[in-house]
Every structure is written in C-alpha cells, then in structure tokens.
Amino acid sequence: MSGHTVGVTHCSFIKNRLYNFNNTGSTDPTMQTELAVSLKLKCPHTSTIDNRVDLDQGGSSLAIVEEPASKIAENSFYKQIVNRRGVLRIDQALALNKLTNEIVDKAAISLNDYFLTTFQHAMVKLGAVEVLIGTQGKIRKSCRAIKKS
Numbered sequence: 581m582s583g584h585t586v587g588v589t590h591c592s593f594i595k596n597r598l599y600n601f602n603n604t605g606s607t608d609p610t611m612q613t614e615l616a617v618s619l620k621l622k623c624p625h626t627s628t629i630d631n632r633v634d635l636d637q638g639g640s641s642l643a644i645v646e647e648p649a650s651k652i653a654e655n656s657f658y659k660q661i662v663n664r665r666g667v668l669r670i671d672q673a674l675a676l677n678k679l680t681n682e683i684v685d686k687a688a689i690s691l692n693d694y695f696l697t698t699f700q701h702a703m704v705k706l707g708a709v710e711v712l713i714g715t716q717g718k719i720r721k722s723c724r725a726i727k728k729s
Contacts, residue, residue, distance in 0.1 A: 582644040588632045589668060591623030599625050600629055610672050619667070637665050655695040658688035 598620055601608040607616045615637060622631050638656040652693030657671075661684060674685045687695050711717075 582676050587635050590632055591627070592630045594619065594633065594667060595625070596621055598623060607668065608672075610664055610676060611626055611666070613633055615665045615667075635667050635671065636660060637667060655687050655690065658695070662688045674690045 585594045593709070594656060597608045597611065599605075618634065618637075618726060636657040638660045658675075660666065661671055661675040664672065664675075666675065687698070
C-alpha cells in the first residue's frame, strides 16, 4: 500500500482521469480541483509528449531534506491522498475505500516512524515472496497487461 510514496508516472497513465473520466468528458470528481489544474498544465490534452509526473505531489515533511517528496519514503503521500490529491486513481481509492481509509488516515496524521515501521514490515513480507523462475511463471512487459498464453 505504500509503494507509490516514491516514484513517478507519465501523463499517458492519467490523461483519462484528467479529461475523460469514465467516458464523461470530465475530470475525475474525486480529484482536488487545484491538482487537476496543475496536472492539466503538465499534461495538456493534445500533447504528444509523455511528461513525467511525481506520484507524491506534496513537499517533503522532512525539513532538512531538499528533495521532492516523490524521492523520499515518508508519509507526505498519505497526507496528499487524504486531501484528494492522489495522482493515480488506485492511490486515491485507498483514501476513499472503507477497507483502507482508516490505515491511510493513521499514516497521514502520525509521525513518520509509524509509516516507516509499517512500510519496512511490508517490504520484508514482499521480499519473502518466492520468485517464479524458468517456465514456472510468466514475464510481463507491462505489469498492467495480462500475458496471453
């Protein structure tokens, strides 16, 4: 649940959310208006350039660090999605879903020690997943596309 606290996406992955959410011709109503305006400037509707967009649109809460929040694992991401500033729809859904919103709220209002401890445990668990090798699994060129047999 915390993987998007760092990193970027590209305009091509969010244009539908900005310009034609659910084929309505409008912006996703769950996105904060100011964020939508800012992202539309970075990702113009007719642009052929696939600009990079930080997943965490907030500033780092770690005052001594002058890096963008998208390069630092800390709880700014959760503060952003609580305020409807999730760049990806899946991220915003974490704050809106009744199964996950309490965790999001706790991560957003707590000190970074709660977030970092939780994130650390999740990464350890993820590291214990046994990777399939050889013909045991399927390799995808795009993780959002299912590879056909």
